[in-house]
Amino acid sequence: MVRPPGPRSNSNSSTGGLLARPDFESTPLIDTNGIEDGDESNGFPGSGNSRGDSHPLTGLSYYTHVSRVIFLSSYVNVLLVFVPIGIILGALDLSPYLVFIINFLAIIPLAGLLGFVTEELAKHVGQTLGGLLNATFGNAVELIVSIVALTKGEILIVQASMLGSILSNILLVLGCCFFAGGMIFQEQTFSNIVAQTMSSLMALATASLLIPAAFRATLDTLDGGIDENRMLAVSRGTAIVLLIIYVLYLIFQLKTHASLFETIESPDEEPPSMSVITCLFALTAITVLVSVCADYLVDSIDSIVKTTGLSKTFIGLIIIPIVGNAAEHVTAVVVAMKNKMELAIGVALGSSMQIALFLTPFLVILGWILGQPMSLFFSTFETAVLFVSVFITNSQIQDGISNWLEGAMLLGTYMIIAIAFFFYPSNL
Numbered sequence: 001m002v003r004p005p006g007p008r009s010n011s012n013s014s015t016g017g018l019l020a021r022p023d024f025e026s027t028p029l030i031d032t033n034g035i036e037d038g039d040e041s042n043g044f045p046g047s048g049n050s051r052g053d054s055h056p057l058t059g060l061s062y063y064t065h066v067s068r069v070i071f072l073s074s075y076v077n078v079l080l081v082f083v084p085i086g087i088i089l090g091a092l093d094l095s096p097y098l099v100f101i102i103n104f105l106a107i108i109p110l111a112g113l114l115g116f117v118t119e120e121l122a123k124h125v126g127q128t129l130g131g132l133l134n135a136t137f138g139n140a141v142e143l144i145v146s147i148v149a150l151t152k153g154e155i156l157i158v159q160a161s162m163l164g165s166i167l168s169n170i171l172l173v174l175g176c177c178f179f180a181g182g183m184i185f186q187e188q189t190f191s192n193i194v195a196q197t198m199s200s201l202m203a204l205a206t207a208s209l210l211i212p213a214a215f216r217a218t219l220d221t222l223d224g225g226i227d228e229n230r231m232l233a234v235s236r237g238t239a240i241v242l243l244i245i246y247v248l249y250l251i252f253q254l255k256t257h258a259s260l261f262e263t264i265e266s267p268d269e270e271p272p273s274m275s276v277i278t279c280l281f282a283l284t285a286i287t288v289l290v291s292v293c294a295d296y297l298v299d300s301i302d303s304i305v306k307t308t309g310l311s312k313t314f315i316g317l318i319i320i321p322i323v324g325n326a327a328e329h330v331t332a333v334v335v336a337m338k339n340k341m342e343l344a345i346g347v348a349l350g351s352s353m354q355i356a357l358f359l360t361p362f363l364v365i366l367g368w369i370l371g372q373p374m375s376l377f378f379s380t381f382e383t384a385v386l387f388v389s390v391f392i393t394n395s396q397i398q399d400g401i402s403n404w405l406e407g408a409m410l411l412g413t414y415m416i417i418a419i420a421f422f423f424y425p426s427n428l
Contacts, residue, residue, distance in 0.1 A: 096303035160316025175410030182404025205356030238359030330379030
């Protein structure tokens with residue numbers, strides 16, 4: 001999952017910014033500099049050889065190199081072996097346990113590859129368009145899984161996964177970054193200007209959930225019952241407003257106040273490893289694979305709920321968010337341990353803000369189109385949990401300083417929430 005460029009750093013690190021995405025291939029197994037722009041003589045844009053070899057990569061050698069760049073970009077890609085296994089198990093309609101677990105593991109590396117290829121494509125189109133591309137595909141896996149669930153009428157799964165992704169980013173990921181970095185460095189600093197801007201947007205997103213909850217409670221009190229049509233109307237109107245705010249934020253970030261979000265380019269920044277056409281083909285193929293695995297994953301949830309006693313809320317809120325962000329979460333912790341806190345924080349806050357202001361309202365509008373009653377109404381308990389989580393996170397980042405104790409506090413909050421939702425019944 002990739003993020004738009006971040007602000008200039010005032011921390012001890014020499015590179016990065018709050019919204020800059022640490023490349024998923026941060027620990028590559030091979031040198032990905034084998035292909036760079038500038039040589040299109042063989043029909044493959046950007047397929048020149050940067051190592052000074054006398055012959056550029058052509059034909060089969062080019063695609064072989066690109067395959068190595070993609071599949072050897074991270075150790076997490078060893079999980080790709082589960083992709084065909086998960087699809088076969090799902091097609092044969094075998095044990096729901098195996099189908100769920102194997103497809104769960106399969107989507108993790110696919111999410112990382114989707115982010116990697118998106119970042120490669122962004123290198124070709126410049127900073128502004130690249131930032132927009134990164135913002136659009138920032139949480140593509142979560143979006144795909146949610147769309148699959150929405151088309152199947154699994155509204156509870158969709159809502160829980162959106163809320164769970166936000167909580168996972170602002171509590172679990174940010175907490176791990178603060179704790180891991182704080183165990184190595186006594187204190188770590190980061191620019192809090194954009195962090196506070198994003199925190200304000202998260203507060204707005206929280207209000208967008210509080211208002212429908214209060215509205216429903218008022219209807220229940222005054223009318224003696226719930227008018228679902230009114231609830232849907234309020235949710236859809238609110239969703240449109242949130243989408244407008246998100247578009248305005250992109251304009252703010254990429255155009256009018258772009259200087260706040262510029263990264264300091266390092267002189268050894270790697271050139272694109274793939275051509276535009278190759279990136280588009282890879283994005284299409286990966287998206288199809290994620291959709292197939294997500295389809296089998298969602299289909300197996302009902303059987304898991306019936307046999308294990310776990311609620312759909314717990315599965316959607318705690319388990320499914322791991323799918324789309326596992327590889328990125330590891331990367332965030334790694335860069336935090338290298339004292340690049342703005343990069344690490346950008347992963348957490350950037351992703352959670354995008355889910356709150358773009359993915360969730362987009363799914364409400366999509367549900368409207370598909371005839372599914374997707375709304376912004378969350379239970380009182382779920383809304384209270386989000387409010388408390390955003391409040392605690394804002395209090396931790398407002399001073400621009402982090403340490404391991406603050407990380408432990410965020411992790412403790414997430415654990416308490418996970419325990420509560422483990423015993424939370426689905427019928428409420």
